Amino acid sequence: MRSRKRFLPFLLILLVSIILTGCWDLKDINRRVMVVALGLDLAERTETENYEYISMVKLTAQVAIPEKLSGGAGQPLTIGAEAVWNVSAIGRNVSMCYVNLQQRLQDELFLGHTRVLVISEDLAREGLSRYMNFFRNNPEFRRLSYLLISENKAEDLLNTFPKTANLQAIYLMNLIEDEIQRQTMPDLPFIEIAIRDVTSGVDPIAVLISSDKETGNIKYSGLAVFRGDRMVGKLDVEETWSYLQLAEGKLSGLQVVRDVESEIGRLSIVFKDLKRKMRLVLTEKGNFKFECKLSFEGIIFSQEVPAVYTKEIYLDQLENRVSTEVKREIETVFYKVQQKYNADIFGFGELVKTYMPEEWKRIEDWHEEFKKVELELDVETIIRRSGMHM
Amino acid sequence: MAMKEHGKLTERQFAGIIANTLLGAGTLLLPRDITAVSGTGAWLSVLIGGFISIILLLLLINLGLRFPEETIMEYGMRLTNKWIGGLIGIAFCTYWLFITGIIVRIFSLMLVSSVLLKTPLEVIVIAMLLTVLYFSRSDLQIVGRVNEIYFVFVILFIMYALFLGLREINLIRVLPLTGGKGIMPILKGGLKSFFSFLGFEIVALFIPSLTTQKLAYNYSLKGIVTPLVAYIITMIVSVGVFGVEELQTLVWPTLELIKVTPFPGLLLERMEAVFIAFWVVAIFTTAANVYYASVVGFTQIFKLKEHKTLTLTLLPLAYLSAILPDNLHDVFEYVDIVTKFAAGLIITTIIIYFAAIFIKGRKGDERS
Numbered sequence: 001m002r003s004r005k006r007f008l009p010f011l012l013i014l015l016v017s018i019i020l021t022g023c024w025d026l027k028d029i030n031r032r033v034m035v036v037a038l039g040l041d042l043a044e045r046t047e048t049e050n051y052e053y054i055s056m057v058k059l060t061a062q063v064a065i066p067e068k069l070s071g072g073a074g075q076p077l078t079i080g081a082e083a084v085w086n087v088s089a090i091g092r093n094v095s096m097c098y099v100n101l102q103q104r105l106q107d108e109l110f111l112g113h114t115r116v117l118v119i120s121e122d123l124a125r126e127g128l129s130r131y132m133n134f135f136r137n138n139p140e141f142r143r144l145s146y147l148l149i150s151e152n153k154a155e156d157l158l159n160t161f162p163k164t165a166n167l168q169a170i171y172l173m174n175l176i177e178d179e180i181q182r183q184t185m186p187d188l189p190f191i192e193i194a195i196r197d198v199t200s201g202v203d204p205i206a207v208l209i210s211s212d213k214e215t216g217n218i219k220y221s222g223l224a225v226f227r228g229d230r231m232v233g234k235l236d237v238e239e240t241w242s243y244l245q246l247a248e249g250k251l252s253g254l255q256v257v258r259d260v261e262s263e264i265g266r267l268s269i270v271f272k273d274l275k276r277k278m279r280l281v282l283t284e285k286g287n288f289k290f291e292c293k294l295s296f297e298g299i300i301f302s303q304e305v306p307a308v309y310t311k312e313i314y315l316d317q318l319e320n321r322v323s324t325e326v327k328r329e330i331e332t333v334f335y336k337v338q339q340k341y342n343a344d345i346f347g348f349g350e351l352v353k354t355y356m357p358e359e360w361k362r363i364e365d366w367h368e369e370f371k372k373v374e375l376e377l378d379v380e381t382i383i384r385r386s387g388m389h390m
Numbered sequence: 391m392a393m394k395e396h397g398k399l400t401e402r403q404f405a406g407i408i409a410n411t412l413l414g415a416g417t418l419l420l421p422r423d424i425t426a427v428s429g430t431g432a433w434l435s436v437l438i439g440g441f442i443s444i445i446l447l448l449l450l451i452n453l454g455l456r457f458p459e460e461t462i463m464e465y466g467m468r469l470t471n472k473w474i475g476g477l478i479g480i481a482f483c484t485y486w487l488f489i490t491g492i493i494v495r496i497f498s499l500m501l502v503s504s505v506l507l508k509t510p511l512e513v514i515v516i517a518m519l520l521t522v523l524y525f526s527r528s529d530l531q532i533v534g535r536v537n538e539i540y541f542v543f544v545i546l547f548i549m550y551a552l553f554l555g556l557r558e559i560n561l562i563r564v565l566p567l568t569g570g571k572g573i574m575p576i577l578k579g580g581l582k583s584f585f586s587f588l589g590f591e592i593v594a595l596f597i598p599s600l601t602t603q604k605l606a607y608n609y610s611l612k613g614i615v616t617p618l619v620a621y622i623i624t625m626i627v628s629v630g631v632f633g634v635e636e637l638q639t640l641v642w643p644t645l646e647l648i649k650v651t652p653f654p655g656l657l658l659e660r661m662e663a664v665f666i667a668f669w670v671v672a673i674f675t676t677a678a679n680v681y682y683a684s685v686v687g688f689t690q691i692f693k694l695k696e697h698k699t700l701t702l703t704l705l706p707l708a709y710l711s712a713i714l715p716d717n718l719h720d721v722f723e724y725v726d727i728v729t730k731f732a733a734g735l736i737i738t739t740i741i742i743y744f745a746a747i748f749i750k751g752r753k754g755d756e757r758s
Binding site: 112136139142143144189191194195198199200347350351354355357 | 503504505507562563565566571632633635636638639646649650652660
């Protein structure tokens with residue numbers, strides 16, 4: 001019994017030394033490379049021995065420098081190009097790039113803080129899904145970070161530093177979030193684009209961004225339209241507004257119409273409220289017809305020529321004008337997307353799948369069917385008030 | 391035997407055991423598995439699976455209440471004979487043992503592929519199994535208490551996660567509610583959803599220990615309806631957020647669901663690690679209850695004095711069944727086989743025992 005008790009402390013020491021060795025390969029948090037933004041570019045085409053063309057990809061990582069961002073009392077905060085470091089690597093595919101990138105950095109890459117993923121337009125035109133798979137598979141990468149399509153090279157966008165940007169990636173993220181809040185941009189996190197990619201009956205869209213390295217301007221320039229996973233075209237900002245009104249019922253942007261009273265100046269209207277009703281019918285020819293009823297509530301934003309809308313008839317005419325204009329613009333966008341791009345970014349296919357599952361089963365190729373889809377728009381506007389000025 | 395004294399288990403603990411045993415590995419796989427078969431009608435499948443389980447559970451309790459002093463192992467052997475009853479008992483216990491391993495394996499796989507990227511799978515499996523071992527050495531009273539307390543944590547966390555997810559639903563993706571493919575896929579999905587309800591049959595071991603046996607029906611219903619509601623909400627939320635087609639591409643749909651749910655306030659981000667910590671509790675209670683049932687079952691079949699003798703002996707077998715599948719697809723295949731086997735086993739057992747009662751008389755015994 002006594003000898004057993006004497007033995008116990010040794011056993012304890014042995015046990016403790018086994019358990020505590022668990023920390024031998026720990027990594028401090030400051031030994032990790034915090035990636036805040038990622039860019040994907042098409043590098044160059046190289047020919048292999050078997051005459052197969054391989055397109056090389058270039059991955060650019062924007063790495064935050066924590067020492068520069070901490071900024072003690074009295075010290076000025078480093079901003080823009082000082083606060084981050086852009087590192088690029090070239091490889092056959094994204095994972096090769098990632099490995100090559102890792103070799104250029106002392107510490108381990110960590111993707112968990114990535115806010116934006118920028119993909120260049122020429123790469124998006126080749127097809128997205130094979131590049132996106134790396135990020136889908138990665139457990140660190142945030143599903144809610146934003147995917148942007150850059151009109152210039154993605155690397156250039158990451159190298160553009162607006163004057164007010166503390167951290168460029170955060171600036172980009174805030175820019176997107178503000179636009180979403182203003183309802184002028186669809187809310188498109190990475191996961192939403194991935195979902196649209198695999199879901200039949202809806203085609204992906206992505207936010208288009210253009211940048212100017214010299215002036216440090218970063219601009220939201222519309223939407224990239226995809227057919228399947230290939231980018232096929234663009235919508236500019238005003239077309240995006242129409243798209244949002246039709247597809248998501250968001251009251252984005254301004255509407256400019258001619259003055260009713262004098263026909264000289266123009267009037268700008270902003271929308272305050274929008275109700276959208278969608279109805280799906282099958283026409284006699286067997287095509288799908290979407291009857292969409294939009295009712296706007298507008299406010300006069302500004303007038304070029306002073307005109308007082310006290311008379312009922314003027315206001316009625318103005319409302320009619322706004323409705324016709326909105327209708328014309330939405331229809332233009334719809335027919336452009338339908339006929340030119342043949343991409344169902346409105347998700348009409350999903351509506352068919354949901355409300356007419358029997359019909360959906362007999363459709364083989366939704367894109368072919370989508371060409372024949374009819375749209376009947378009914379726009380109604382009520383103008384309740386003007387701004388501060390009569 | 392010390393195992394089945396009256397009053398060892400309160401009714402609330404009884405309900406807690408059922409709910410905790412059900413809420414576990416099933417939630418991790420449920421959305422993908424069932425939508426693959428029945429599309430957007432998956433929630434109906436879960437409902438059907440749930441109703442079948444409820445009926446089977448009530449039948450088991452009815453059977454148990456006819457023999458208020460004995461567990462299923464004991465009256466089974468008396469009702470039929472040593473061989474048939476023993477064989478059924480052994481089948482149950484082996485399947486519980488096997489399922490312990492599978493549950494631990496599924497959860498470890500998720501941890502390894504999403505959070506603990508550099509930890510070997512075996513380490514997590516062994517750590518989980520050792521905790522299960524420690525738990526299963528305790529008495530039934532303690533098992534009941536642990537389940538009662540943990541139930542609160544598990545259900546609160548699951549409900550919180552799901553209600554956050556409710557905001558992200560895209561209604562177009564949830565409709566049509568019937569799946570639009572007819573009734574057959576929904577029924578097939580119902581059978582598939584059965585895996586998530588497996589484990590309720592362990593109550594057959596605990597009925598003799600209840601304080602008030604009359605309340606067994608009432609509380610077992612409470613115990614099984616809670617997970618049923620949680621499952622249906624899980625289905626609707628995950629279909630609404632991802633859509634059926636996207637769900638097929640996700641290995642861990644429920645985890646992915648938490649990843650895409652933004653949390654209120656910017657202070658806390660990437661909360662999935664916290665949720666996984668709670669998940670450990672949910673998985674632990676499932677695996678531990680099932681393992682405990684297996685150990686107790688074997689003890690009663692072989693008429694041993696104490697169940698502690700077997701706890702350590704059976705653990706290597708549980709570990710083996712956890713390590714047995716080669717890869718992810720193997721694991722899912724085993725899950726499929728186990729589900730079918732368990733459904734068959736429970737239904738045949740109920741039929742055989744009821745038939746025996748019918749033939750031998752109400753008490754099933756010459757004693758009566």
